[in-house]
Amino acid sequence: MAYAKKEMENARVEHSAHSEEHFREKHLMLDPLPRGKMNEMVMESMHHTTWKFWVVFGVLSAVTVYTLFYSWGVMIAEGLGVAGVNRPVYWGIFLVNTVFWIGISHAGTFISAILRVFKAEFRRPFTRAAELMTTFGLVQAGFSIFMHMGRIWLAYWLMPYPNQRMLWPNFHSPLSWDLLAITTYLLSSTMYLFLPLIPDVAMARDRSTGWRKTLYKVLALGFRGTEGEWTHLRNAMNIFAFAIIPVMFSVHTIVSWDFAVATRPGWSSTIFGPYFVIGALHSGMGAVVVVLAIVRSTMKHMKYFIRAEHFDAIGKLMLIISMSWAYFFFNDYMIQWYGGDKWTKQLLHFHEAGPLGWMWFAMLILNIAIPWAILWNAKWRSIPWLISVVGIAINVGMWFERYIIIPISLSINRMPFTWRMYEPGIEIPLGIGTLTFFILLYMAASKLIPLIPVWEVQEGQMAHELKKFGRETVVTVSELE
Amino acid sequence: MATLSDLKISEVKLSTEESGKWGMVIDQDICTGCQACVAACAMENNLSFVGEEDAGYGRSMHWIRIERFWEGEYPEVKMTPNQPMMCQQCGSAPCEPVCPAFATVHSQAEQLNLQVYNRCVGTRYCANNCPYQVRSFNWRDYERPEPLPNQLNPDVTVRRRGIMEKCTFCIQRIHHAQDQAKAEGREVMDGEFTTACAQACPANAITFGRMDDPKSLVSQLAKRQGGGKHLEELGTLPNVTYFKGE
Numbered sequence: 212m213a214y215a216k217k218e219m220e221n222a223r224v225e226h227s228a229h230s231e232e233h234f235r236e237k238h239l240m241l242d243p244l245p246r247g248k249m250n251e252m253v254m255e256s257m258h259h260t261t262w263k264f265w266v267v268f269g270v271l272s273a274v275t276v277y278t279l280f281y282s283w284g285v286m287i288a289e290g291l292g293v294a295g296v297n298r299p300v301y302w303g304i305f306l307v308n309t310v311f312w313i314g315i316s317h318a319g320t321f322i323s324a325i326l327r328v329f330k331a332e333f334r335r336p337f338t339r340a341a342e343l344m345t346t347f348g349l350v351q352a353g354f355s356i357f358m359h360m361g362r363i364w365l366a367y368w369l370m371p372y373p374n375q376r377m378l379w380p381n382f383h384s385p386l387s388w389d390l391l392a393i394t395t396y397l398l399s400s401t402m403y404l405f406l407p408l409i410p411d412v413a414m415a416r417d418r419s420t421g422w423r424k425t426l427y428k429v430l431a432l433g434f435r436g437t438e439g440e441w442t443h444l445r446n447a448m449n450i451f452a453f454a455i456i457p458v459m460f461s462v463h464t465i466v467s468w469d470f471a472v473a474t475r476p477g478w479s480s481t482i483f484g485p486y487f488v489i490g491a492l493h494s495g496m497g498a499v500v501v502v503l504a505i506v507r508s509t510m511k512h513m514k515y516f517i518r519a520e521h522f523d524a525i526g527k528l529m530l531i532i533s534m535s536w537a538y539f540f541f542n543d544y545m546i547q548w549y550g551g552d553k554w555t556k557q558l559l560h561f562h563e564a565g566p567l568g569w570m571w572f573a574m575l576i577l578n579i580a581i582p583w584a585i586l587w588n589a590k591w592r593s594i595p596w597l598i599s600v601v602g603i604a605i606n607v608g609m610w611f612e613r614y615i616i617i618p619i620s621l622s623i624n625r626m627p628f629t630w631r632m633y634e635p636g637i638e639i640p641l642g643i644g645t646l647t648f649f650i651l652l653y654m655a656a657s658k659l660i661p662l663i664p665v666w667e668v669q670e671g672q673m674a675h676e677l678k679k680f681g682r683e684t685v686v687t688v689s690e691l692e
Numbered sequence: 693m694a695t696l697s698d699l700k701i702s703e704v705k706l707s708t709e710e711s712g713k714w715g716m717v718i719d720q721d722i723c724t725g726c727q728a729c730v731a732a733c734a735m736e737n738n739l740s741f742v743g744e745e746d747a748g749y750g751r752s753m754h755w756i757r758i759e760r761f762w763e764g765e766y767p768e769v770k771m772t773p774n775q776p777m778m779c780q781q782c783g784s785a786p787c788e789p790v791c792p793a794f795a796t797v798h799s800q801a802e803q804l805n806l807q808v809y810n811r812c813v814g815t816r817y818c819a820n821n822c823p824y825q826v827r828s829f830n831w832r833d834y835e836r837p838e839p840l841p842n843q844l845n846p847d848v849t850v851r852r853r854g855i856m857e858k859c860t861f862c863i864q865r866i867h868h869a870q871d872q873a874k875a876e877g878r879e880v881m882d883g884e885f886t887t888a889c890a891q892a893c894p895a896n897a898i899t900f901g902r903m904d905d906p907k908s909l910v911s912q913l914a915k916r917q918g919g920g921k922h923l924e925e926l927g928t929l930p931n932v933t934y935f936k937g938e
Contacts, residue, residue, distance in 0.1 A: 290853035291814070292831035297750055299825050301816035361814015361829065361854030368793050368813055378794070378811075386792035386815055473821045474786050474926060621820065625923055626777070628759035629825040631750060 231677055231684060238686055239336060239518055239668065240675035249669065252512035253411075253661045254418050259511045260658060268654055271647045279644025282637055283358060291361055295636035299629045300621040304638035305359030307613045308645055310487075311494065312352035313393065313466055314609060318495025319345030320400055320459040323407075324452045332688050333524040335671045336516040339411075339664045340506060341499050342404040347652045348498075349397045351645040356393075358641055385468045392458075392465040399458055403451045409434050409444060411661040426659070463491045470616065476554040477620035480547060486539040490609055493536045493578065496529045497605030502653070504595040504602075506662060516663045519593035526592030529601070533582040540578075540612075558623040566632065567619055570611045577608025713803035714861050715903035716890070717913040718776055720936040723897040725758050725774035732892030733778075736862060738848045740834040753828050755779070755859040756889055773936050776898065778889070779826045779859035780922060781805050783929030787818035787827065795856070803931075804861055812855035819856060823923050824930075827858045861900070862887040882908040903931065 235241045244252075286293050296303040319341040326334040357363050369380050369390050380387045413434040416427035434440055467487035470478040480486075500522065507517045547555050562571050581604045586592045592601075618633040656662075671688070678687045733739070733756045740753045756778040762769045785805045787796050795812035798805060807827075819827040833853045836844075844850065847864040851857050869885040882901050890898040901910035913919075919933045 290830070290832035292746065292751070292853075296816075297831075298819070298828065301819045301829065359815075361812070361816065361856075365813045368811070380792050381789070381794045383789040384792040384817065385790065386817055390792070469817075473790065473817075474823055475820065624825055625823045626759075626825045628757070628761070628775075628777070 234677060234684065234686060237518070237520055238675075239516065239520070240332060240671045240688075241677065241686060242515075243669075243672040244515070246669055249665055250414050250418060252515065253663050253665050254415060256511040256513060256663075257415075257658055257661065264509075264654070264658075268651065271651045271654070275644055275647045275651055277644075278640040279354070279648055282640045282644065286358065286637055286641075287363060293637045295634045295638060296359075297631065297633070299624050299626075299631060300618045300633040302359070302621060303618050303633055304614075304635050304642050305355050307610065307617050308355040308642050309352050309359070310466055310613045310617070311610050312348045312355060312645065312649075313463060314487075314491035314494040314613075315498045315606075316345040316348030316352065316396075316400070316495065317459060317463060317488070317491035318499045319343070319348075320403070320455055321492055321495065322499065323403065324455045324459065327448075327452045328456070330688070331524075332671055332675070333521055335667045336663055337499070337503055337521060338407065338667065339404070339660075340502060340662055342400065342407075343653060343656050343662075344495070344498060344502060345400045346397070346404055347649050347656075349393065349400065350652065351649050352393065353397070354645050354648070355642075356389075385465065385472050388465045389469060392462045396458055396462045399451070399455050403448075403455050406444065406448050406451060407664055407667065408660060410436065410666040411664055414665060415661055430660075460488055463488045475620065475624065476552060477547070477558045477616070477623070480543055482539060482543045482546065486536075486543055489532060489535045489539055490612060493529075493532050494606050494609035496525060496532060497602035497609070500525055500529070500602035501599045501606070504599040506657070507595060510657065510662070513663070516668065519595075522595055522598050523589060523593045526586045526598055526601075529582060529598075529605070530586040530592075533579060533586070533605070537579045554623070554625050558620060561623050562615060562619065565619070565622075567615075570619070571615060574608050574611040574615065577604040578612065581605075581608075713902060713904050714781070714866065715901070715910055715914065715931040715933070716861070716887075717899045717910050717919070717933045717935070719897045719899075719913075720773035720775060720934060722895045723758075723774045723776060723893075724895055725760060726894065727758055728892040728894060729776060729889035729898060730754055730756055730758065732888040733859070735843060736845055736848070736888035737860070738844050738850050740830065740851070741836050741840055742832075742834050746831065746834075751831055753830070753834075753857075755826070755828065755857070757826075775934070775936075776889070777824065777826060777922075778932070779805065779861075780824055780928070780930030780932045781859075781861060783931065784927060786821045786823060786926070786928060790817045790821045791815070792817070802863065802866065804863060805858075806860065806863070807856060807858050809849055809851050809855050809857060814854040814856065816856065823926055823928065827856050830855050830857065882910075 294303065294305075296305075322334050322341040323338040327338070357366055360366060368378075369387065371380055380390075382388075409431060412427045413431040413436065416424060416431050419427060434444075464484040464487065467483035471480055471483035473479060503517055503521070503525075507513045544559065548559055562568070582601050585597060585601050592598050622632055623630055674688050676687060677684050679685075734754060737755060739755065742752050746752070756776055759775040759777050761772045761775070763772060764770055781804050783803070785796075785798065788798055788805065791812075792815060793811055793813050795808045796805065796818050797808060814829070816829060819825075819829060830851055830853045845864070847868070865885050865887065869880050873880045873884075880902070882905065887898070887900045890900045899910045899913055901908045903911050903914070905911060913935075914933045916935070918937070919935050921930045921933055924930070
C-alpha cells in the first residue's frame with residue numbers, strides 16, 4: 212500500500228515537471244529570453260525589410276493614390292453627383308465606412324485599456340499592434356466622414372470657434388456630438404498610444420544610428436529609465452487607461468445616436484447605443500486577430516512574441532462578444548417588430564425579403580454562425596489562419612450590418628413614392644482607398660516604431676511564475692510595485 | 693401673467709403662434725396632375741436644370757412633386773388622386789434640430805422653415821430626418837442651357853453644389869407683399885399675392901394664405917370637414933392641409 216502511494220507521488224512529480232516544461236513552451240510570460248536579445252529581435256524586425264514588403268507597399272501606394280486621393284479630387288471637383296447617393300438614400304457607403312472604421316478602432320482601446328485595468332496578462336505582447344489600429348482606423352473614419360460632406364472646404368464650420376458673427380454649431384445635432392466625441396477619442400487614443408511607446412523608443416534610440424536615432428531621440432522625450440520617470444509614466448498610463456474607457460464607450464454610443472435620434476423607421480431604436488458598442492468591439496476584435504496573424508507570419512521573430520495562447524484568449528473574447536451582439540441584434544428586431552409601426556414592419560420585411568435580403572442572411576451567418584462554430588473549439592481558435600478567417604468573416608458581416616442599417620433602411624421611408632434602391636458609384640473606389648491607406652499606414656508604422664511593447668513583455672516575464680495550488684500548477688502574476 | 697419660462701416646451705410648440713402664420717390647402721379631388729405647379733416652382737425659384745442623364749438617375753431637382761399611386765393588381769388598377777408634395781413648413785420640424793451648422797432654422801417672424809443656403813455644408817442629415825422627403829440636394833453644378841439663364845428670377849439666389857434646398861412657400865413673394873403693404877401702411881390683404889405653384893394651378897387646387905387670419909380663404913378652407921395633414925402622428929405640426937374625397 213505504502214509502496215503504491217510512493218509510486219503515485221513519483222508519477223505526480225514527474226507529471227508536474229513535464230507540465231511545467233509544457234507551460235514554459237506555451238506561455239510567452241514563462242519563456243523569458245535575455246532582455247538584450249529580445250530588444251535586438253524587435254529592432255531587427257523593424258529593420259528587416261524584404262523585397263516583398265516594398266512590392267506590397269508600392270502597389271498599395273499606387274492603389275491608394277488612385278482610389279483615395281485622385282477619386283476624392285474628382286469628387287470635390289465634380290460634386291457629389293459622381294457618388295451613388297440619391298434621394299431617399301442620402302447616406303451611403305461613406306457613412307457605412309465611417310461607422311465601420313470607428314468600430315475597428317474600438318478594439319485597440321478595448322485591448323489596451325480594459326484588459327490593462329482588469330490585469331488580463333495575455334494582452335502584453337499585442338497592445339501596441341491594437342492601439343495602432345485605433346489611431347489609423349480613426350484616420351480612415353475621418354476621411355470617410357469628410358468625403359461625404361457636400362462642401363468639404365467648409366468643414367471647419369462644424370467647429371465651435373470664436374467669430375465676429377457669433378455663429379455657433381448646433382449643439383442639438385448628433386453630428387456636433389459626433390465631431391466632439393471622435394476628436395476626443397482620436398486625441399486621447401493617440402496620447403494613450405504614445406505613453407507606453409516612450410520606453411520602447413528610448414530602447415530603439417539607444418540601439419540605432421542615423422536618421423532613426425534623431426527620430427527616436429525626439430519621440431523618446433529624453434527618457435532614461437530612472438525610477439522617477441517610470442513612476443510618472445505609470446501614473447500617466449493608469450490615469451489614461453481609466454479615463455479612456457468611458458470615452459471609448461461614449462464614441463460609438465454617440466455614433467449610434469446619429470441614427471437613434473432620427474425619426475426614420477428602422478433607426479429610431481433605443482437599443483442602438485449598446486448595440487453599436489458591442490458591434491464595434493465585434494468587428495474590432497476580428498480585425499485585431501487578422502492583423503496579428505499577418506504580423507506574426509510576415510515579420511521576423513514575431514512567432515516568439517505572438518503565440519497560440521494569444522489567439523486562444525482573443526478567440527474566447529470574440530466568442531463572448533459575438534453572443535452579446537446576437538442578443539442585441541435580436542433585441543433590436545424584436546422591439547421594432549413589437550412596436551407594430553406599419554412603416555417599420557414594411558422595412559423589416561424589406562430587410563429579409565428585399566433584393567438585398569441575401570445580405571441580411573449573410574450577416575447572420577458571418578457574425579453568429581461562423582464565429583460560434585469555429586471559436587467554440589479551443590484547438591481551432593488557436594490556429595492563426597483559421598481564426599483570421601473568422602475575423603475577416605466578422606468584419607464582412609459587420610460591414611453588411613451597417614450597410615443594412617444605413618442605405619438599405621433609408622430606401623424605405625414614410626413616403627412610398629420616393630422609395631428607391633441605392634446603387635453605389637465612386638464610393639466603392641473611395642472605400643477601397645481607405646482600406647489600402649489603413650494597411651499602408653500600418654506597414655509604415657511597423658517599420659518605424661517597435662510593434663511589440665518589449666518593456667511590457669519583459670515586465671510581465673519578471674512578474675510571472677508557476678505556483679502550485681494543491682496538485683494544480685497555475686500561471687500566476689505577482690504585483691510588481 | 694405667465695411668462696415664457698413658465699410654459700413647458702410642448703405647450704410652447706403647440707401654442708397658436710407656433711401653429712403657423714402661412715399655410716396651404718391642397719384639394720386633391722380637383723388636381724389633374726398636370727405638373728404646371730412643378731414647372732412654375734422651378735422657374736420662380738431658379739431650380740437647377742439637371743439634364744437628361746441625372747434626371748434619369750432620379751436626381752431631377754424639384755421643390756414640389758406630384759405623387760401618383762394606384763390600388764389593386766394589374767389589370768384591375770384604380771388610380772388614386774394625385775398628391776402634390778412640397779415642404780410642409782412644419783411647426784416642429786424634424787430637419788431643424790439635426791443640422792450641425794444651423795443651416796436649417798425656424799423663422800420666428802414668418803413661422804416658416806428656412807434653409808440658409810450659404811451656411812449649409814452638406815451633411816444631408818436634415819434630408820434623412822425629413823419624414824416627407826421634400827428636401828433636395830445639389831449633387832453637381834449644373835449648366836443652364838440657353839435660353840434658360842435669361843429667365844432667372846433676380847429675387848432668388850442661385851444655389852451651387854453641395855447644399856440642401858427646399859420649398860420656401862415663395863418667401864420672396866411674401867416679403868415683396870409685406871414690403872408693399874408696409875409702404876402703404878396696411879396689413880397684407882388676403883389674395884393679394886400667392887405662391888408660384890398656386891398661381892399656376894389651372895384647377896385652383898392649391899390655395900395659399902395666412903392661417904392666422906380666420907377670415908382668409910385658406911383658413912376657411914382648412915376648417916372644412918375631411919381635411920387631413922400628412923404624418924400628423926409624428927407631431928411635426930405641418931402647415932399644409934390636404935383634402936381627398938373617397
